[in-house]
Amino acid sequence: MEAEAHIAVRKNRMSVLARCNAGRLQELWDRLGLDPAHKTLRGPESGLVMLRGRVGGTGEAFNLGEATVTRASVRLEDGSVGHAMALGRDGAKARLSAIIDALCQNLETAALIDAEVVAPMQEELDRADETRRQQTAATRVDFFTMVRGED
Amino acid sequence: MYVAVKGGEAAIDNAHRLLADRRRGDRSVPALTLDQIAEQLALGVDRVMSEGSLYDRRLAALAIKQARGDLIEAVFLVRAYRTTLPRFGYAEPVDTGAMLIERRVSACYKDLPGGQLLGPTFDYTHRLLDEELDGDAEVGPGRLRMGAEEPVSRIADILGAEGLIEEDLDPSPLDEPGDINQTPMEFPLSRAMRLQSLSRGDEGFLLALGYSTQRGYARSHPFAGEIRIGEVEVEVCSPELGFAVPVGRVQLTECQMVNQFKGSAKAPPQFTRGYGLIFGQSERKAMAMALCDRALRAEELGEDIVAPPQDQEFVISHCDNVQATGFVEHLKLPHYVDFQAELGLVRSMRAEHAEPRDESLPDMKEAAE
Numbered sequence: 001m002e003a004e005a006h007i008a009v010r011k012n013r014m015s016v017l018a019r020c021n022a023g024r025l026q027e028l029w030d031r032l033g034l035d036p037a038h039k040t041l042r043g044p045e046s047g048l049v050m051l052r053g054r055v056g057g058t059g060e061a062f063n064l065g066e067a068t069v070t071r072a073s074v075r076l077e078d079g080s081v082g083h084a085m086a087l088g089r090d091g092a093k094a095r096l097s098a099i100i101d102a103l104c105q106n107l108e109t110a111a112l113i114d115a116e117v118v119a120p121m122q123e124e125l126d127r128a129d130e131t132r133r134q135q136t137a138a139t140r141v142d143f144f145t146m147v148r149g150e151d
Numbered sequence: 152m153y154v155a156v157k158g159g160e161a162a163i164d165n166a167h168r169l170l171a172d173r174r175r176g177d178r179s180v181p182a183l184t185l186d187q188i189a190e191q192l193a194l195g196v197d198r199v200m201s202e203g204s205l206y207d208r209r210l211a212a213l214a215i216k217q218a219r220g221d222l223i224e225a226v227f228l229v230r231a232y233r234t235t236l237p238r239f240g241y242a243e244p245v246d247t248g249a250m251l252i253e254r255r256v257s258a259c260y261k262d263l264p265g266g267q268l269l270g271p272t273f274d275y276t277h278r279l280l281d282e283e284l285d286g287d288a289e290v291g292p293g294r295l296r297m298g299a300e301e302p303v304s305r306i307a308d309i310l311g312a313e314g315l316i317e318e319d320l321d322p323s324p325l326d327e328p329g330d331i332n333q334t335p336m337e338f339p340l341s342r343a344m345r346l347q348s349l350s351r352g353d354e355g356f357l358l359a360l361g362y363s364t365q366r367g368y369a370r371s372h373p374f375a376g377e378i379r380i381g382e383v384e385v386e387v388c389s390p391e392l393g394f395a396v397p398v399g400r401v402q403l404t405e406c407q408m409v410n411q412f413k414g415s416a417k418a419p420p421q422f423t424r425g426y427g428l429i430f431g432q433s434e435r436k437a438m439a440m441a442l443c444d445r446a447l448r449a450e451e452l453g454e455d456i457v458a459p460p461q462d463q464e465f466v467i468s469h470c471d472n473v474q475a476t477g478f479v480e481h482l483k484l485p486h487y488v489d490f491q492a493e494l495g496l497v498r499s500m501r502a503e504h505a506e507p508r509d510e511s512l513p514d515m516k517e518a519a520e
Contacts, residue, residue: 018398060323062347065200066205067385083392141266
């Protein structure tokens with residue numbers, strides 16, 4: 001159970017890091033003043049992943065087309081390893097995301113990073129989603145029936 | 152005898168330099184930025200991503216700039232770039248049911264759960280040119296409407312309960328779908344591989360074929376069951392981590408076309424479906440793709456194959472505009488030797504034609520008349 005919860009938190013953090021604006025991430029990161037020594041295990045390197053859909057939305061999988069992704073893996077001095085992968089070709093962001101992923105193996109550091117970096121960005125992303133949702137909702141058609149006037 | 156010739160190096164250099172000059176155009180006009188292209192010519196960018204089969208807005212914007220707005224040339228550039236990158240793996244199939252929806256309409260049900268959400272559509276505009284866009288007038292943001300989020304159900308969820316529409320289930324989830332990038336094309340193709348081809352196919356070609364099915368070639372009585380546009384999460388399975396890593400979102404357009412089906416020995420009468428799924432925002436292409444997908448299922452559904460849109464070889468072999476433009480445009484490359492051979496042939500045929508006919512063969516003459 002605990003492992004599952006840990007994975008869920010880590011996945012959510014990775015999702016925020018993948019979607020966030022690189023400049024904003026750097027800004028929040030710089031405020032923390034952390035600069036851990038690390039060794040690059042892989043990358044940052046850009047490549048392709050093949051995206052997939054499902055026939056009719058729910059059926060058998062099919063290959064839709066590729067997307068660029070960039071990934072990086074790092075190891076900190078204490079041995080913790082971090083990974084990152086995000087759509088696009090931003091190597092610096094992938095490396096920083098991998099460092100953050102590695103740091104978050106330590107629960108105390110994770111609490112700090114989640115509070116100071118991940119949570120604010122998540123809030124901003126959620127707010128942008130909510131604005132989009134409300135803008136779409138404003139284009140919803142409200143049907144009304146014409147009064148026939150027979151009785 | 153053929154003598155190899157070389158030449159044109161300086162001419163080619165100068166032509167490319169001239170191309171760069173013309174691409175830039177009048178230097179007193181500010182140069183386009185990639186951000187401007189990605190933001191303000193977004194649907195052109197989407198088309199290049201879709202037909203280039205590579206989701207990367209910035210690369211597509213760069214390709215459009217480099218190609219001077221020639222979208223097929225831009226698609227070509229993107230395809231070429233693609234081949235320089237290593238393939239890291241396959242993403243998990245996206246869940247379009249969980250899409251962050253920007254537009255969703257159905258022509259089958261007025262009041263389906265989630266409602267008709269028009270989104271940023273050209274529909275219902277009057278197609279009058281807007282002179283204001285000649286300048287840079289201030290544009291306000293979209294209006295907001297508060298309210299709780301409502302689940303947006305699929306058309307199949309509504310009709311499926313009564314068995315009125317075919318279900319799309321995954322019969323063998325562990326099977327890998329074929330990949331047209333990795334395997335040579337051999338007909339007949341699986342539906343999965345056909346969808347991959349169609350999704351990157353040329354919009355104009357698919358549109359024309361889809362249109363032809365509506366006009367009576369492989370008639371299939373379609374309804375736009377549902378069209379949705381929005382962003383979906385992409386997850387990639389990571390062997391290091393042992394779970395699927397979220398890597399961001401992509402914008403897709405999905406079309407579920409609902410078609411009449413008379414039934415067969417195996418299946419009762421019910422609605423069948425054609426499916427379209429496209430990178431970016433392009434419902435015209437998603438709809439055309441769904442029409443073509445349905446027409447190509449003729450054999451599977453026991454329908455007579457009577458028209459080109461039902462012919463896999465015809466549709467799939469010709470829907471790729473990079474292949475098509477390559478073969479059509481190669482005709483402008485030097486064919487000096489081939490032409491000399493043809494020239495000799497035509498000359499000798501003309502000489503034969505001009506010779507007086509032999510009167511001793513009246514039967515042949517009659518036959519020729």
